[in-house]
Amino acid sequence: MSHRYLIFGQRVSTERRFRTPMTSVAPSGEPDLRFDCRVVCHAASLAADACLYASPDKNHYGESAVQLYAVADGYVMRFPRVADFTLTPGHIDCQLRDPALDYMVEVCLLGHVFSCYLELSGITALHAGAVEVDGRAVLFAADRTGGKSTLVTSLVEAGFALLADDISALTITAQGARCLHGFPQLKMTPEQARRFVTGEQDYPLVHPAFTKLSVPLQALGRAQTEPLPVAAIYLLAREREAGPDARTQIMPVPASEAVMHLARHSFLWHLLETQRGGRAFAPGAAQSAAADLRIDRFMRLSRIAAQVPVRHLHYPSGYQWLPDVHQAIVDDVTTL
Template identity: 35%
Template sequence: MALSPNAASTLSRVGVYGVTVATDLDLIPSLPPRSDTPDLHVVAASEPIEFADQDLFYSSPTRDPDSVPAIRLYRVEDRFVARFVDAATFSIGSERIEYLLHDDTYAYALELWLLGTVLAFWLEWRGVPALHASAVALGDGAVGFLASKQGGKTTLAMSLLQQGHPLLTDDLLPLGVEGDAIRGQPGYPQMRMWPAHVRHFVDNSDSLRRAHPYTDKRRVPIGTDGLGTFCDDVRPLQALYLPERTDKTSIQIQPVAPTEALKAALRHSFLPRLVEAASWQARRLNVLSQLVEQIPVWQLTYPEGIEHLPRVADAILDAEA
């Protein structure tokens, strides 16, 4: 199981995505401990989570083999209910999320749903949109790599980790607005990588566990008992990069015009369909417009092949110096 209720039913206080969470779950990533007042409780539901079909406002086009939607979202009074296939249900409130597992064969997926869709949706509800990006702390700020699956964002972040720069987040980058500043909120100290990439960066790659039973991706711990270091602080974003691999040997870093940068940010934003269904896209657009007006966005073109990554990392560091 990737995630299970804490046997003692005690609540651990941990940090993730820039908030303090009190939870009864044992997560595989070792989340940083917290002692401050929780922003959110994540606990097992003590009774069935009720919802009505007429409250349905989103149904995923992705279906399981039995044609059940991968996710359905309902509005129920002052909260939302997310139903993942017919395996688990999350009741999402402003200060409390309750989960209920219906099918034990999906226990491994609870963690993936919570740290992905559920918390991203909760953050968006609070006005904190997220990008599909990895980010690394540089000095007092951070740079992000904005890409879809297999776009190179994780390996680029790892190449900077190898040079001593802490990981801020992998895959999901929440954007906190503080006055006129856009800040990247930290994720958790773990990366997920394909075996060929893991073998390049990790000596004991065969000992790493799978991200879940149905993928070859591996969990790479960051920090204590893992690779590099993790940055658990909110950091102002100083640049975003749009990576593109080519068959050329040269590395190019070129500015992206604000209009094109905004299109890219929208294209690589997290949960775009869910945000549209919830009618939050205008708020997201405002934050992303502010982002590309304040922060340089660069097109990063670099050669295909993991052996070129140290040189790419050097080029990024030179650009940010």
């Protein structure tokens, strides 16, 4: 049975029924992307000189956990001993090594693989959450301890519609930058789930090796599925030692500095900055004639930084401060 999902603004057709909460779309018209997955026990041979990127992170066998190869008509993203994903314009094909690892298909696809596909297609994938504020998209990017997950979850609980939980896809149009809907899931720690979700629920782990839970958005709030103009991108800095006089501070970031921040908060910034000779997909053109991926990406980041205000958001740590942070964000957005 064929399914149609809306994932990062792409209408995806697939035989796979996703375990991850998804936004379904009507099966009419041509899809933007086809996803196929099958079990292939033996990995295809890939030339060593075709490797554009090998992650510094290793698996249990000492192999780079994520590898990117150039092939004749596109790219192969390899997760050794797990799966190969072949990316070509309009198609992602997964070759899974072991049926017992089927749970890894969506972990890989909805993170590294889709982010790479978006970047190759001229869509910027930022490691950021996004919600709707007054009809516009507001993005939140942070380092690991910056509080992005807690802030986005609290905004959704407060009634703001979710566009993206962890990866925000931005496209450039004649009217400016637009943020695309991801999928209706929130990744929460068990503590966050106890704090924000009413009732005891046995939510599945996003990945068996990590503690974060996959919580369907309907348990907490609502989704915004239409692309929205981007009002602002906030770079989060959570102050852990907050005194009684603590307050939220918002400061503008110059556009020249903003480009560097956006590059650093790209979901695949290590891969995108270090891979050699990569070519972006070009509709209607041969792969060899497509634009250099690094140049194309830098130009997109520059346009986003020129069109969208990027702001430092310093705020005190603690659930009790979140309503004040929400109000400061709303007040700031109304001035932009």
